[in-house]
Amino acid sequence: MSTKQTTGLEGVDLAAWRGFLLSHAAITRELDADLVARHGLTSRDYEVLLFLAQEPDRRLAMSELAKRTMLTRSGVTRLVDGLCRVDLVERVSCPSDARVSYAQLTDAGHQRLREAGRTHIDGIRAAFLSHFSEDEVSQLADLLGRLPGAAGEGSCSVE
Secondary structure (H helix, E strand, O other), X not given: OOOOOOOOOOHHXXXXXXXXXXXXXXXXXXXXXXXXHHHOOOHXXXXXXXXXXXXXXXXXXXXXXXXXXXXXXHHHHHHHHHHHHOOOEEEEEOXXXXXXXXXXXXXXXXHHHHHHHHHHHHHHHHHOHHHOOHHHHHHHHHHHOOOOOOOOOOOOOOO
């Protein structure tokens, strides 16, 4: 019996991990490039607009937005400030607690999100889904659903 313990990933384990990482990076770059070229939005911008659109008042506390985007508070502040400069989002103060600030989707932001949603969905179909059969997509959904953070609700667009 061997007592030597491997310290790295090898074979199919390494292939699975590298395939996941490299394809995620390539697909994300492609989706981001499409959104920027066609709508002037990064994938992060799109994500923030989508989170806001899915809320009843189209608003979220900045702290909650940071949590959902997995950005630091300063990171989400910079992102929201950029969206405010182009009138897609506005900052709203909480009337009962001056420490709380909200990001709220504007009508222009909602319209841009609707337009960008078509591009985003088409991009997902072309860059990801088109590589698999319907059964394989179902299997992938089951397998990837086991990963941490994968059990999220919501959709990829407001349509």
